[in-house]
């Protein structure tokens with residue numbers, strides 16, 4: 001698989017001179033399977049530049065967009081995704097539904113003529129929707145497993161497997177602790193129950209789903225110091241993310257979805273602190289802090 005990051009930021013886009021190195025766009029990751037087929041994780045503001053690049057070729061575009069959840073930083077770029085405006089293209093949007101609201105409606109509502117001048121139904125490309133819960137489906141010739149993670153509303157993590165390689169994408173996920181569970185006031189009771197009823201450490205629910213993957217792209221919104229003031233907001237700090245990667249035995253971890261207050265220097269410092277922790281704990285996976293424009297293949 002070939003991976004390219006187009007947006008690595010959480011919550012809101014953060015353009016400006018202090019974020020030029022890691023980038024200011026919100027979540028969007030491009031993945032090409034080894035057969036060339038295109039799968040996009042999340043449609044944050046980064047998807048605009050990806051769409052522009054895809055449009056340069058003038059070839060017909062067939063792609064899946066896997067949405068983790070419909071918070072702004074994961075869908076806001078979609079109305080600016082140029083391939084959606086071109087007849088002959090086919091885009092399949094995959095994602096969770098909210099209680100009583102269909103996936104199609106979740107995406108369409110941000111383009112309802114009040115928030116955006118072009119309605120979803122006016123787009124020229126063929127747009128399909130596949131709502132998911134905890135499922136396993138075929139995406140092109142790859143296998144896609146979806147699972148709920150600990151983030152307000154129904155939020156999915158994805159495991160994509162193709163020709164013995166696997167990538168896990170979890171943009172937003174908070175450590176689940178039974179001691180602080182009462183603070184998860186925005187969580188979906190059905191999702192919280194899944195964690196609560198998991199034997200032993202409830203976080204193993206997610207660890208078991210990412211076990212042995214080649215690449216893990218995981219929420220690393222906060223420093224541990226920031227996290228203590230943000231329990232229940234649905235995000236991880238980097239020490240937790242490192243521990244998840246180590247326990248799951250992944251080969252490569254990409255820190256992802258940085259808090260808007262973390263500028264380039266702050267992220268450099270996080271990488272330094274992560275390397276120190278990895279040495280201390282004898283973690284052996286490869287570490288990278290996802291950076292807009294970064295590409296790699298595995």
Ligand SMILES: [Zn+2]
Nearest residue numbers: 010011073172
């Ligand atoms: Zn987010």
